[in-house]
Amino acid sequence: MKSATNYSGFRQKHNYGHWLWGIAIPLTLTAIDWPFREILTASNILMFYLLGVFFVAIRLGFWPSVLASLTSAGAFAFFFAPPIFSFAIADQENLVGLAVMLVVGVVTSKLAENVRSQARVAEQREQRVSALYRLSKELAEARLETEIIAIGIRHIHAEFGCRNTLLFPDGNGKLCYPVNPSPGISLQEVDLSMARRVFDLGKTPEDPGALASEDKLFIALNGSTETIGVLVLEPVDFQQMFLPEQQQLIDTFINQIVHALVRARLAEQAKDATLKIQAEALRNSLLSSISHDLRTPLATIVGAASTLEADGERLNEHRRRKLVVAINEEAQRMSDLMTKILEMARLESGQVVLNRQWYAPEEIVGSALRRLDKKLKKRQVNLHIADGLGLVLLDAALLQQVLVNLLDNADKYSPAGQPVDVSIATTARGLSIAIADNGPGIPEGMQQKIFDKFFRIQAESAQSGVGLGLAICRAIVEAHGGEIQASNRSEGGAVFQLYLPLLECPPTIAPEEKELTP
Amino acid sequence: MKATGPLLLLIEDDPQFRLLLTTTLENQDYSVFAVATGREGLIAARNRQPGLLILDLGLPDMDGQEVILRLRKSSELPIIVLSARNQEGDITKALDNGADDYLTKPFNTAELMSRIKALLRRVAKLPGGAQECFQVGDLKVELTRRRVFVNDREVHLTPIEFRLLCVLVRNGGFVVTHRQLLEKVWGASYVEHSHYLRIYMGQLRHKIETDPARPRYLLTEAGVGYRLNEEED
Numbered sequence: 096m097k098s099a100t101n102y103s104g105f106r107q108k109h110n111y112g113h114w115l116w117g118i119a120i121p122l123t124l125t126a127i128d129w130p131f132r133e134i135l136t137a138s139n140i141l142m143f144y145l146l147g148v149f150f151v152a153i154r155l156g157f158w159p160s161v162l163a164s165l166t167s168a169g170a171f172a173f174f175f176a177p178p179i180f181s182f183a184i185a186d187q188e189n190l191v192g193l194a195v196m197l198v199v200g201v202v203t204s205k206l207a208e209n210v211r212s213q214a215r216v217a218e219q220r221e222q223r224v225s226a227l228y229r230l231s232k233e234l235a236e237a238r239l240e241t242e243i244i245a246i247g248i249r250h251i252h253a254e255f256g257c258r259n260t261l262l263f264p265d266g267n268g269k270l271c272y273p274v275n276p277s278p279g280i281s282l283q284e285v286d287l288s289m290a291r292r293v294f295d296l297g298k299t300p301e302d303p304g305a306l307a308s309e310d311k312l313f314i315a316l317n318g319s320t321e322t323i324g325v326l327v328l329e330p331v332d333f334q335q336m337f338l339p340e341q342q343q344l345i346d347t348f349i350n351q352i353v354h355a356l357v358r359a360r361l362a363e364q365a366k367d368a369t370l371k372i373q374a375e376a377l378r379n380s381l382l383s384s385i386s387h388d389l390r391t392p393l394a395t396i397v398g399a400a401s402t403l404e405a406d407g408e409r410l411n412e413h414r415r416r417k418l419v420v421a422i423n424e425e426a427q428r429m430s431d432l433m434t435k436i437l438e439m440a441r442l443e444s445g446q447v448v449l450n451r452q453w454y455a456p457e458e459i460v461g462s463a464l465r466r467l468d469k470k471l472k473k474r475q476v477n478l479h480i481a482d483g484l485g486l487v488l489l490d491a492a493l494l495q496q497v498l499v500n501l502l503d504n505a506d507k508y509s510p511a512g513q514p515v516d517v518s519i520a521t522t523a524r525g526l527s528i529a530i531a532d533n534g535p536g537i538p539e540g541m542q543q544k545i546f547d548k549f550f551r552i553q554a555e556s557a558q559s560g561v562g563l564g565l566a567i568c569r570a571i572v573e574a575h576g577g578e579i580q581a582s583n584r585s586e587g588g589a590v591f592q593l594y595l596p597l598l599e600c601p602p603t604i605a606p607e608e609k610e611l612t613p
Numbered sequence: 614m615k616a617t618g619p620l621l622l623l624i625e626d627d628p629q630f631r632l633l634l635t636t637t638l639e640n641q642d643y644s645v646f647a648v649a650t651g652r653e654g655l656i657a658a659r660n661r662q663p664g665l666l667i668l669d670l671g672l673p674d675m676d677g678q679e680v681i682l683r684l685r686k687s688s689e690l691p692i693i694v695l696s697a698r699n700q701e702g703d704i705t706k707a708l709d710n711g712a713d714d715y716l717t718k719p720f721n722t723a724e725l726m727s728r729i730k731a732l733l734r735r736v737a738k739l740p741g742g743a744q745e746c747f748q749v750g751d752l753k754v755e756l757t758r759r760r761v762f763v764n765d766r767e768v769h770l771t772p773i774e775f776r777l778l779c780v781l782v783r784n785g786g787f788v789v790t791h792r793q794l795l796e797k798v799w800g801a802s803y804v805e806h807s808h809y810l811r812i813y814m815g816q817l818r819h820k821i822e823t824d825p826a827r828p829r830y831l832l833t834e835a836g837v838g839y840r841l842n843e844e845e846d
Contacts, residue, residue: 426719430719450701450702450836452791452807452808453807453808453811454811455811455812455814455815457825457826458811458814458815458826458833459833459835460826461826461827461828461833462832462833462834462835463835464827465827465828465832465833478824478826478827480826486808486811486812490836491833491835491836492701492835492836492837493836494835495835495836601808602806602808604806604808604809604812607771607772607773
């Protein structure tokens with residue numbers, strides 16, 4: 096507190112105005128009192144002077160008020176205490192009064208000065224507290240390390256009026272220049288070797304509290320367990336920087352910044368850990384799903400093939416044929432699964448570049464139906480194609496995959512003999528393709544989940560599949576900027592509907608009128 | 614096992630798969646010369662005068678596409694491409710480079726046999742010059758007289774529609790890529806204008822197919838091209 100007083104006194108030394116007021120106020124009082132010198136007693140006049148001294152003491156400080164006291168004493172002796180117009184004082188009583196006024200003046204000046212300096216300290220404290228509050232408020236809102244660093248640099252600049260920068264170690268633990276310094280207020284040229292010494296030391300030498308190099312201060316940023324970086328300051332006024340209040344304040348600033356940084360880093364680590372756990376869970380579900388779904392057909396293949404190898408001759412023709420058919424079917428099933436898994440991996444890897452071309456949507460539906468010709472032989476598929484469908488820009492092979500998966504599902508999950516309806520139309524949401532079956536529908540609340548990877552309504556159902564078909568559909572449709580959704584029909588059965596946005600108008604071609612003449 | 618059919622050249626690097634194909638093909642009375650690398654394959658194609666090449670696209674020493682390109686410089690040898698990658702891009706590229714047909718691994722050997730037979734049949738037909746008449750199911754195309762009949766009723770096509778149908782007929786049963794169709798029907802400057810192909814294919818289907826949305830003859834190979842179905846279902 097003392098140093099704060101000294102500091103402010105130092106600042107006021109050069110304020111000549113205060114000294115002038117110290118003389119002017121007693122002289123003004125003299126002029127006011129002069130006409131009433133016959134009415135007022137000497138003690139009354141002294142009281143007036145004392146009032147002036149108080150005023151100077153409260154408003155202008157100790158030394159101006161001492162000057163005011165002396166001026167008042169001189170003016171009283173010269174103008175009011177007989178003999179008038181002489182500094183001599185004849186009356187004993189006036190002499191005592193004057194002495195008391197001087198003492199009271201100086202003492203009250205001292206008291207007033209204390210009150211003033213306390214008020215000033217309180218004000219400075221309040222400023223510091225609000226600066227800290229502003230800093231911590233902004234830091235609390237910051238999530239990223241770079242944000243926190245920028246906020247730190249900005250606030251230190253605003254509060255201490257000096258350019259500064261925060262240095263942190265790179266991946267190798269070596270302190271390095273900040274990658275993206277905030278321009279203007281951030282220090283650009285820093286003696287890195289000095290900063291590294293402070294960083295490696297883990298603390299700044301005890302006295303003077305920070306290691307100074309030429310015109311810069313290096314302060315270690317200490318977390319709870321380790322040094323996380325170094326603050327480099329370029330103070331305008333070194334003396335001011337070393338004042339205990341400033342030291343405390345900068346320490347508090349640093350603490351706030353360090354805590355915010357540590358918090359951000361921990362949050363980042365926690366996020367990484369969560370992601371890792373999720374990835375791990377996904378990998379596990381992938382592995383268990385794949386290993387189950389691939390091992391089952393593989394078991395049949397290996398078993399049947401080894402039986403044929405060992406006992407082929409002893410089996411009758413009929414049994415041998417059964418085994419061969421089993422091998423073929425199971426291998427086909429494995430192949431389908433592999434294709435789906437690889438397709439999903441390909442779509443997820445982000446390597447898929449859509450080969451968009453103008454296609455007639457009914458053409459893709461037709462080729463998907465053709466692909467499933469054998470499977471759908473016994474099923475009635477009703478096609479509802481709206482009139483006037485234009486060409487649509489799409490990746491034919493991928494969209495065909497979507498339709499094959501959806502049609503395959505419709506076939507798998509609806510009882511034999513029930514028809515499947517396929518409708519194509521242009522809607523406000525774009526091209527709509529809907530595939531509706533007459534099966535049991537989708538259990539309530541599962542309409543979204545069935546598009547998740549490896550999700551199956553019944554985990555170990557008789558239906559073969561890894562739970563990737565719909566996930567692939569969604570990935571492909573979304574890659575086209577469209578959406579796919581599942582719902583239940585009011586009359587029973589599930590309907591899968593996909594929308595593809597129609598962003599561009601299809602190109603037109605010159606008409607060809609002429610008919611072929613033989 | 615007495616091999617009487619034409620010599621088939623097989624370029625396949627996987628020994629097990631090579632063994633399987635060789636056995637299967639020899640069992641069908643073809644003589645087979647199997648090699649593991651593109652280099653050996655190119656030499657064999659020159660020296661042994663095979664009747665057909667079965668080429669795996671993924672080879673250890675050179676890209677299968679490279680093999681096709683080099684062969685096509687001097688030879689019309691029919692090529693069936695085997696691709697382990699189910700990627701239309703590779704297949705389309707191989708066809709554009711001059712391959713005649715493709716199969717994606719894994720495939721049914723019966724399917725391979727029928728493709729080989731069809732391809733050999735087409736080659737056998739070629740020396741006789743332009744084919745006069747083509748017929749499958751209800752569809753009849755008289756190539757020189759430029760007339761098309763469905764169910765014995767004449768269908769009137771525009772010149773472009775007819776040219777499109779002709780290209781598919783001449784490649785009977787085999788897929789023709791978008792690029793090849795655009796080039797042959799409209800000309801080289803149209804190879805990027807796939808919408809022409811879609812619109813005319815739509816028109817052609819409406820004139821020829823009973824149910825244009827579920828075509829019997831003009832089949833779409835999604836992402837690759839079109840082919841005319843030669844088999845009656």
